[in-house]
Amino acid sequence: MEKLKALALKFKSLIGLFFLCIVISIITPRFLNINNLLNVLTQVSVNAVIAIGMSFVILTGGIDLSVGSILAVTGALAASLISKQNSLFLAILLSLIVGALIGAFNGLLVSKGKIQPFIVTLAGMTIFRGVTYVYTNGTPISGLSKDFTFIGNARVLGIPFPVIITFIVFLIAWYLINETRFGRYVYALGGNEDSARLSGINTDSIKTMVYVISGITAAIGGIIVTSRIGSASPNAGSGYELDAIAAVVLGGTSLAGGEGSIAGTIIGAMIIGVLNNGLNLMNVSPFYQSIVKGLVILLAVLIDKKNKK
Amino acid sequence: MQDKTPILEMVNISKSFPGVKALDKVSLRAFPGEVMGLLGENGAGKSTLMKILSGVYKKDEGIIKIDGKEVEINGIKDAKRLGISIIHQELSLLPNLTIYENLFLGNEIVKGFKLNKKDMIQKSQEFLKKFNFNKSPKTLTRDLTVGEMQMVEIIKAISKNAKIVIMDEPTTALTEVETERLFTIINQLKQQNIAIIYISHRMEEIFRICDRITVLRDGTFVGEEDIKNVTKDKLISMMVGRKLEEQFPYVEVEKGKTILEVRNLSWKKIKDVSFNLKEGEILGIAGLMGSGRTEVAKLIFGEYKKEKGEILVEGKKVNINSPKDAIKNGIAYLSEDRKKEGLVLKLSVLENMMIANLKAYENKFKRLNKKKQLSDCKDYIKKLSIKTSSPYQIIKNLSGGNQQKVIIARWLLNSPKVLIIDEPTRGIDVGAKKEIYDILNQLKKQGKGIIMISSEMEEILGISDRIIVMHEGRITGEISRKEANQELIMKYAVGLTD
Numbered sequence: 002m003e004k005l006k007a008l009a010l011k012f013k014s015l016i017g018l019f020f021l022c023i024v025i026s027i028i029t030p031r032f033l034n035i036n037n038l039l040n041v042l043t044q045v046s047v048n049a050v051i052a053i054g055m056s057f058v059i060l061t062g063g064i065d066l067s068v069g070s071i072l073a074v075t076g077a078l079a080a081s082l083i084s085k086q087n088s089l090f091l092a093i094l095l096s097l098i099v100g101a102l103i104g105a106f107n108g109l110l111v112s113k114g115k116i117q118p119f120i121v122t123l124a125g126m127t128i129f130r131g132v133t134y135v136y137t138n139g140t141p142i143s144g145l146s147k148d149f150t151f152i153g154n155a156r157v158l159g160i161p162f163p164v165i166i167t168f169i170v171f172l173i174a175w176y177l178i179n180e181t182r183f184g185r186y187v188y189a190l191g192g193n194e195d196s197a198r199l200s201g202i203n204t205d206s207i208k209t210m211v212y213v214i215s216g217i218t219a220a221i222g223g224i225i226v227t228s229r230i231g232s233a234s235p236n237a238g239s240g241y242e243l244d245a246i247a248a249v250v251l252g253g254t255s256l257a258g259g260e261g262s263i264a265g266t267i268i269g270a271m272i273i274g275v276l277n278n279g280l281n282l283m284n285v286s287p288f289y290q291s292i293v294k295g296l297v298i299l300l301a302v303l304i305d306k307k308n309k310k
Numbered sequence: 311m312q313d314k315t316p317i318l319e320m321v322n323i324s325k326s327f328p329g330v331k332a333l334d335k336v337s338l339r340a341f342p343g344e345v346m347g348l349l350g351e352n353g354a355g356k357s358t359l360m361k362i363l364s365g366v367y368k369k370d371e372g373i374i375k376i377d378g379k380e381v382e383i384n385g386i387k388d389a390k391r392l393g394i395s396i397i398h399q400e401l402s403l404l405p406n407l408t409i410y411e412n413l414f415l416g417n418e419i420v421k422g423f424k425l426n427k428k429d430m431i432q433k434s435q436e437f438l439k440k441f442n443f444n445k446s447p448k449t450l451t452r453d454l455t456v457g458e459m460q461m462v463e464i465i466k467a468i469s470k471n472a473k474i475v476i477m478d479e480p481t482t483a484l485t486e487v488e489t490e491r492l493f494t495i496i497n498q499l500k501q502q503n504i505a506i507i508y509i510s511h512r513m514e515e516i517f518r519i520c521d522r523i524t525v526l527r528d529g530t531f532v533g534e535e536d537i538k539n540v541t542k543d544k545l546i547s548m549m550v551g552r553k554l555e556e557q558f559p560y561v562e563v564e565k566g567k568t569i570l571e572v573r574n575l576s577w578k579k580i581k582d583v584s585f586n587l588k589e590g591e592i593l594g595i596a597g598l599m600g601s602g603r604t605e606v607a608k609l610i611f612g613e614y615k616k617e618k619g620e621i622l623v624e625g626k627k628v629n630i631n632s633p634k635d636a637i638k639n640g641i642a643y644l645s646e647d648r649k650k651e652g653l654v655l656k657l658s659v660l661e662n663m664m665i666a667n668l669k670a671y672e673n674k675f676k677r678l679n680k681k682k683q684l685s686d687c688k689d690y691i692k693k694l695s696i697k698t699s700s701p702y703q704i705i706k707n708l709s710g711g712n713q714q715k716v717i718i719a720r721w722l723l724n725s726p727k728v729l730i731i732d733e734p735t736r737g738i739d740v741g742a743k744k745e746i747y748d749i750l751n752q753l754k755k756q757g758k759g760i761i762m763i764s765s766e767m768e769e770i771l772g773i774s775d776r777i778i779v780m781h782e783g784r785i786t787g788e789i790s791r792k793e794a795n796q797e798l799i800m801k802y803a804v805g806l807t808d
Contacts, residue, residue, distance in 0.1 A: 180676075180678055181672075181678060182668040182669060182676070183676075185661065185678070186665075188654070188656075189657065189661070192654035192655065192656045192657055193653065195651045196651055196665075198613070198633060199611075199613060199643065199651050199652070200665045200666035201633045201634040201637040201666050202666075203634060259656045259657070260656055
């Protein structure tokens with residue numbers, strides 16, 4: 002019994018997701034349908050990718066509010082490179098590099114500048130949204146090549162390409178966090194920064210790195226979104242940071258740092274995605290959807306708190 | 311003294327948690343105007359008993375009487391109403407509020423909806439004066455020293471008409487001067503007929519201020535004694551249940567070549583600190599709190615960046631700018647503050663042990679070899695007899711002594727040449743202390759150089775081969791094991807030189 006309870010606690014997010022799926026499929030038969038499910042996965046993929054990067058940051062006890070703006074900047078950059086140069090490789094590479102550089106900018110201000118992550122990335126959120134407006138002149142960039150829109154829309158062996166990208170990002174992140182020194186340092190830093198530093202860990206570089214990772218995943222999100230819609234909007238990705246944070250928290254990661262997992266984050270993102278989809282299928286108005294989503298987050302955290310006591 | 315009537319009687323108190331019987335028919339009395347020392351190793355049940363008294367836990371069985379009347383304590387509020395007040399190890403004052411705001415927190419004096427600040431300040435002033443505490447009530451609490459905060463905490467308890475005050479290791483964070491002041495206050499409380507329950511690991515303190523003692527062991531009641539009728543040896547054997555022949559085992563080891571040399575180390579108030587350390591030697595650093603001992607350790611370890619001076623390892627000058635550099639050069643440092651600077655409380659025994667040495671477990675794909683980690687971890691659990699249910703146990707759940715052993719293992723995995731250990735047995739119970747000394751002696755035999763910083767006089771005298779004493783950032787004396795005694799160390803520690 003004790004063991005069963007421990008097991009249930011360990012997989013609580015998964016159980017929650019499962020439960021949610023059952024409830025929705027009882028209410029609306031249209032949910033359990035292979036096309037709908039693949040659709041859910043595709044819709045979840047952008048948030049999931051961003052949330053994976055966000056998990057690294059939150060595990061160290063930080064937060065990254067700038068991911069939505071990074072998504073917009075890198076999406077616009079990719080779109081303009083495609084429309085002008087039509088080099089897929091260059092567009093993707095440069096977008097990822099810019100994402101990483103913005104992450105490094107955030108990370109250095111947090112680690113070397115010793116400014117609170119909330120402040121740094123709040124400022125970054127405004128700055129890079131502004132940069133996007135300046136760069137795009139406030140108008141969407143469209144007219145993108147087929148090569149590029151492939152990324153967001155194609156299916157490989159029946160599986161939507163964004164889902165495949167998400168899976169690959171997940172595998173890399175999982176490996177980093179569970180199998181490498183870097184991953185262990187992320188947990189140590191989030192658990193106790195002083196102890197980590199006095200154990201000889203270069204805490205500044207770990208701190209910087211997690212924001213770089215978050216910047217890169219936001220850029221991947223930017224590429225997927227842009228290619229899926231077929232144009233880059235300067236408003237793209239606004240509010241995404243909150244969805245990503247919600248996914249991380251629903252996945253059981255503590256905002257205080259040091260506790261949580263990447264797999265949990267994926268499940269968290271799925272919970273949000275399934276909920277969105279289910280509410281849409283049930284024709285619930287978007288106004289109510291937002292209330293329901295908020296309540297689910299509160300409920301999940303409350304259950305978590307109860308069990309930890 | 312025997313004829314006095316106790317203000318508090320806890321009789322045959324039992325308490326179980328899932329899987330463990332934390333208390334089994336334990337009794338405790340407290341007398342007005344007296345200090346009752348509550349002793350026992352970690353895990354003996356002191357905290358559980360105090361939590362029952364202060365209303366945090368509910369007892370399963372037993373009777374609590376106050377002034378001879380049986381009472382029920384069902385929550386913190388009940389305890390407060392009955393005049394029971396606990397001074398926590400971790401202080402509960404709000405640093406962003408002033409002294410008077412803290413004193414009246416939850417009991418503010420109001421005129422209608424408006425706070426009556428004038429009255430509160432004036433009343434606070436009276437309280438502070440009563441205890442010769444020369445600070446304005448309007449001082450922000452964060453500007454006080456830890457000792458002063460504790461005073462405010464005590465004053466807060468008294469101002470709420472506490473009749474029984476529980477002090478849980480109150481001197482852990484205090485300087486000598488502050489400790490003296492605390493003892494003065496305790497004497498004042500005694501004169502006001504307040505009963506004090508005093509929990510401490512420090513023998514000297516217990517004999518100085520306790521009138522009686524109660525000893526617990528493994529959740530059972532061992533005995534209550536008049537302090538005049540016990541000796542230190544008897545106390546220790548009551549606590550651990552066996553005679554401790556040698557609490558401070560010393561081994562003679564042939565010393566090797568000089569392994570560490572520090573020349574003219576200076577930083578802030580640290581001035582020209584020079585000394586050397588040989589293989590197979592334990593060098594004790596004594597001194598009062600604030601004398602700069604920990605700073606010297608952290609300078610050698612690269613946590614602070616020295617302004618001047620040189621460090622030589624095995625005769626070669628080394629450049630140390632961070633803990634990482636120090637570790638590379640074979641230096642390890644165990645902080646005096648395990649919770650804040652040693653452990654990662656949320657992580658497991660294994661992860662805490664491995665964290666400083668993960669590089670050794672990487673393969674060429676940067677993947678960590680978990681099997682090897684597990685077997686090495688198990689190895690050290692056995693070697694240092696660490697008591698844990700599994701390598702994956704969260705370290706928070708281990709006792710202080712076992713946590714310390716995990717950190718020692720962390721550094722041994724790095725095979726350091728020099729081990730700097732700051733307050734090696736702080737907050738560790740008597741039995742586990744000896745085990746730590748045995749480990750240090752083992753390392754000494756293996757030819758490691760050990761620097762041991764300690765505030766416990768007996769530990770310094772008992773374990774060190776050589777002792778240097780610091781005062782206000784300088785070394786004021788060096789003493790060999792043979793000539794060392796308490797008086798000599800104190801003389802140097804207060805800055806007197808011959």
